[in-house]
Amino acid sequence: MKSLKFLLPLLLFLGLALMLAAGLGRDPKEVPSPLIGKPAPAFTLTRLDDAQQSIKRDDLLGKVWMLNVWASWCVACREEHPLLVEFSRRKTVPVYGLNYKDARTDGLRWLAKFGNPYDASLFDNDGKVGIDFGVYGVPETFIIDKQGVIRFKHIGPVTETVLRERIEPLLKQLNV
């Protein structure tokens, strides 16, 4: 035993190095959301394409739906957009957009140009609903279940991997 004592500092060092290496692999931009497992915040917003018609949270109770936060000024949104368009064609779940801090005309022009994957987009001009959803980096994507509970949140562009490994299994689990 005594002869192995000299290894102690090396073991301590290895432990520390492993811990730091694990820390390096994490993305500090991904802040765990306290909203997972909690009811989606209540909102009443007008539709992006129709200022007279509004949609509120409770209108969507009873179905599993996807909320995608986007804006015409958001460059990363373009990255995920083709994937969303493709996903919405499959009609797995309704996809709602939250048009975050945008101008109506800019948002509509953007959808006309790149395609519209949304059943409807909610117009959140001052970003208050965005704050309620804890939005800090557009695009963000939420999955909300039939009881109106937030089950999943993804920050940044949705990739094929995220769709295949996180979102689709969750939707299956939620019986969609």
Next chain:
Amino acid sequence: MSDVLRRWMAAVLAAAALCAGAVAAEAPTVADDPVLEAKVMAIAAELRCLVCQNQTIADSSAGLAVDLRNQVRDMLRQGQDRKQIVAYMTDRYGDFVLYRPPLKESTALLWFGPAALLLGGLAVLVWVLRRRNRLAPDQFELDESDSLPPRP
């Protein structure tokens, strides 16, 4: 003035004008009441901006930081206190927004880790010094000065 130089000057002036415009657009809204504004800033200085993670929302001019400062201001105007505002922020963004994280199980290492390391280090130091104290003199190597040949 040469043509090239003139063109350069024009470009620099245009860039300066653009920058001035950008700064003007980002100028934060402030309350007229300096007491209220001081309160807003005191609370904002404790909240982390999530867009530029190592700044407080008091320091940052990111869009979200401006919005959150406005939110703090509105809530103070409605008569809510610091505790309610902090709760509002952590409900949405988690403990991560706090520069002074609350003491709980998941943050115990953060709070007590440094003190534990310090105490551990001191304990090892005391142990080594005491052991060395008990050693006989012939267990030490000679100091350099002891082994030097006598001066001529």
